[in-house]
Amino acid sequence: MKTYISQLKDHIDGQVTVSGWLYNSRASGKLQFLIVRDGTGLCQCIVEKGSVGDELFAQLKHLGRESALTVTGTVRSDDRSVGGFELALTDAEIVCPAVDYPITPKDHGVDFLLKHRHLHLRSQRQWCIGRIRHTVIDAIRRFFNDSGFTLIDTPIFTTIVGEGEQTLFEVDYFGTPLHLAQTGQLYLESAAMSFGKVYCFGPTFRAEKSKTRRHLTEFWMVEPEVAYIDLDGLLELAENFVSSIVQRVLTEHKSELETLGADIEALKKITPPFNRLTYSQVVEILISEKCVDFMAGQLAGFNAEKTELEDQIKALEKEVAGGVKKWKQEKIAAEIAQAKARIAELEVKIENNPKHARLAAEFRWGKDLGGSDETIISLMHDKPTFVTHYPREVKAFYMKTDRANEKVVENFDLLASAGFGEIIGGSVREDDHDILLDKVNKEGYNPETYQWYLDLRKYGSVPHGGFGLGVERTVAWITGEKHIRQCIAFPRMMDKVYI
């Protein structure tokens, strides 16, 4: 019976056929262990000499990694096997042999793997991330669909600027310059006046000159927009939304999270309510004694870990010098390499810490929060933190001026926990026609281009707002992946597009 590896639990002691690829294999004389993957999981297949023909036994023994094959055998439950089940092989068909597959079970460099992205997607780690990303996206859609939102597909070729002119990708549209969407928000606002609650979900393009672990030039963003909502309503929506995504991933992908080394206990704590701070409160924290102590504590922690790792390396080197078996030597060498990599990471943190501490201490009300400031706030809390009411000068023109304090706008950023930083930016939108027109002019935008957007403030304008969540950042945060380029199948970075 033809089945998938994820269904093996329903076929114990039964005869099944699985089609997939050879993930890895080990041979031991008259016994072989073939690890087969089929897209739903991994399964160890046992081939004993005599249980299949001699010719097939020899063929399997020399079969290269990632060869395509179909295997037939009896399902057994066995704790020694990956996934808890194994297949005692009785027959196999080699669909297409693979020779010299370039990606090996040992370490590879980032550049090499991205050049082989089309193959690297088959790796266990990329597979786990891809599955979790799928569930994150499904959870996003389910949350909004179940909450009465209507999906609106906003255009990718756009005429208006949402976030800032420097970050636009311009395209030649039959001789007219247009640009790729940075956001669907302005279009979404018009739809909200028809449907009440709407969201868009699609790729977003930003030509930011940012070469960091948190930036892609093409990323996926979901943006809800709601009519008749205030800032408190938006915060509540956002915390319920983010919590639902995290909890869904926890229930459906425990084993993937474990494989990836994600912090499952920390994820369990991601439930409403999140922390709420105003920008002004954040400024006070940044310039406070408490922040100085916090940064000093961080630095001491980094130094202590570094010393510990250095001692560990010394001990391991001594062990090797004392004489150990060859295979043990390799294991120790791998541990040393890992410790050295961590030390390199710590050294960067140790180097940046005083700079970040100084930036925080010298922070003055009115500046936008920098990445390091966000990280500090994020590290101080084990739940995500909302930061609201930023100075209006540093924020986008469409954000609503706080009528109680005209220096600030009714916006918020959501800083994810564990130092990850921003995953959501949102705001209540300016709903007064004249104030908005004034801001359009001050930005230097052409009011004619924004005519339709201003129109929304003439015909039944209401308080409304929304936010945008970056999918890759969310996946990176949940999985503990260091770089968001691993959280999309084919990443586009500032100065490098591989395949």
Add this chain to the structure above:
RNA sequence: UCCCCGAUAGCUCAAUUGGUAGAGCGAGCGGCUGUUAACCGCUAGGUCGUAGGUUCGAGUCCUACUCGGGGAGCCA
């Protein structure tokens, strides 16, 4: 755009103070009936990123360039 680091076998990395290239993985062959990045033995595999320079002699030192990594600014 700026600052730091790097480029040696298909891959990941070593090579004392400048003295003529090494290991593991992968590949090939052989051994092993419970392996978990299996293990053990043998074999093949290199214009040391490119171009100059210093030197009796350069993988190692200097200059330029190319490519890559990390960080800063900005952001989802």
